[in-house]
Amino acid sequence: xxxxxxxEDLYAREFDAEVINQSEHDGKFHVxxxxxxxxxxxxxxxxDTGFIDGVEVLEVxxxxxxxxxxxxxxxxNKNVHGVLNWEKRFEYMQQHLGEHIxxxxxxxxHQLHTARMRIEGxxxxxxxxxxxxxxxxxxxxxxxxxxxxxNIPVEVLYPGMEEVKALARKLPPEKSDQPIRIxxxxxxxxxxxxxxxxxxxxxxxxxxxxxxxxxxxxxxxxLKCGQAAYRWLSSLYSEVRKAESELVCGYxxxxxxxxxxxxQIKDLKANNEKTLEKFxxxxxxxxxxxxxxxxxxxxxxxxxxxxxxxxxxLITEINHEVAALLSCENSDxxxxxxxxxxxxxxxxxxxxFKKAVAILEGKGGGSSFSAQGWGKNSERLxxxxxxxxxxxxxxxxx
Ligand SMILES: [Zn+2]
Numbered sequence: 001x002x003x004x005x006x007x008e009d010l011y012a013r014e015f016d017a018e019v020i021n022q023s024e025h026d027g028k029f030h031v032x033x034x035x036x037x038x039x040x041x042x043x044x045x046x047x048d049t050g051f052i053d054g055v056e057v058l059e060v061x062x063x064x065x066x067x068x069x070x071x072x073x074x075x076x077n078k079n080v081h082g083v084l085n086w087e088k089r090f091e092y093m094q095q096h097l098g099e100h101i102x103x104x105x106x107x108x109x110h111q112l113h114t115a116r117m118r119i120e121g122x123x124x125x126x127x128x129x130x131x132x133x134x135x136x137x138x139x140x141x142x143x144x145x146x147x148x149x150x151n152i153p154v155e156v157l158y159p160g161m162e163e164v165k166a167l168a169r170k171l172p173p174e175k176s177d178q179p180i181r182i183x184x185x186x187x188x189x190x191x192x193x194x195x196x197x198x199x200x201x202x203x204x205x206x207x208x209x210x211x212x213x214x215x216x217x218x219x220x221x222x223l224k225c226g227q228a229a230y231r232w233l234s235s236l237y238s239e240v241r242k243a244e245s246e247l248v249c250g251y252x253x254x255x256x257x258x259x260x261x262x263x264q265i266k267d268l269k270a271n272n273e274k275t276l277e278k279f280x281x282x283x284x285x286x287x288x289x290x291x292x293x294x295x296x297x298x299x300x301x302x303x304x305x306x307x308x309x310x311x312x313x314l315i316t317e318i319n320h321e322v323a324a325l326l327s328c329e330n331s332d333x334x335x336x337x338x339x340x341x342x343x344x345x346x347x348x349x350x351x352x353f354k355k356a357v358a359i360l361e362g363k364g365g366g367s368s369f370s371a372q373g374w375g376k377n378s379e380r381l382x383x384x385x386x387x388x389x390x391x392x393x394x395x396x397x398x
Pocket of ligand 1: 096097100183193194195196197
């Protein structure tokens, strides 16, 4: 069994140890020491990283009481010196205790059980096996932060099973033959845990919910703690400042400004539709009047896709009998839209469309009454429309 120095001194960053065993696996070296500060991954907390005698520690695992350090290279000496990546470890300890405080409050306030917790980079997530009311989440966040400000010491206890059963918000795995390690925060939480945590709630600094979602019938809640919470708020504020500057308002006014802008866009779109209608209706009527064999064929020069689509809509609304073969050419290439009124069940424009889009070396698709797409071979537009017209005439069933 490796002596677990990380339980003895949570704030130690360096240690001396003796190599008990070293073996090579797939080009990496598995090292067992007589004692270690390197915490293995477990209980949702990632493992420590760092260096042993200057050799990088890539991963740390626990197998039957032995801690295995996975190293990039072989160690040369029997007596070695280990150094933790302390910044990372300290953040994990902040995040882990932050999770205990928040999960403890969800349990205390609403008897909600945490089924699983995970720390990944700057994110802590917890899963609750039931739908959680949004208000409960923010209520627990508020009281969790109050517990942070009270700077309550964290106690590590090894009590008997009776006490654990009476006080813990969840029970340890039954098969374990190890003493039950309890993390107690007076008035906040009492839970079995094998992880490492900062030793008082104040060191967590801040607990901030960043999102929550439905997850397999329950709720997954994301939070950030300590320095990760600070980084998140800093980047959030930097984005907010850009929005404040663009919208010329304080952050309290951003939402109202956006709603105003959305309203303005809606009005502009409606006005644009009216204007298009005003200009395109005479053209649509004229094209229908001059259609041969009930086929309206027209190319709009220097027009947008929207304008052609609007013309298409007008033509097929005004006259339910005709088929429209419309297109526009601009710097993006050539756009085509073929179709009829959707009440017209006798016509299928797809064969004509497929032929035309192939000639134009383009892409697109649609239904029997409306197909559209883009092509790049604009020099062959006339040919494409001729072929499409031939196919439609051949159908002769509209
Ligand atoms: Zn823990």
